[in-house]
Amino acid sequence: GQGSISMFEKEKMFHIHLALSTPKVGGTMIGGHLVEADVWNTLEIYIGELPYQLKREFDPNIGMSALITT
Numbered sequence: 001g002q003g004s005i006s007m008f009e010k011e012k013m014f015h016i017h018l019a020l021s022t023p024k025v026g027g028t029m030i031g032g033h034l035v036e037a038d039v040w041n042t043l044e045i046y047i048g049e050l051p052y053q054l055k056r057e058f059d060p061n062i063g064m065s066a067l068i069t070t
Contacts, residue, residue, distance in 0.1 A: 054067060
């Protein structure tokens with residue numbers, strides 16, 4: 001997985017992409033946005049700090065929030 005933690009309207013916004021597969025050889029692969037998750041066994045998360053703040057602003061052209069850098 002990979003993604004970002006940013007601010008949108010004074011709230012933290014998590015935007016995480018995942019790629020998962022079944023444990024069998026030749027298993028099925030799925031991917032997309034993480035919306036909600038229960039972690040059953042182990043989850044390792046590495047967080048790096050950027051020298052700037054990630055923020056989101058609503059973009060009326062696309063009808064959703066968009067990531068901006070300052």
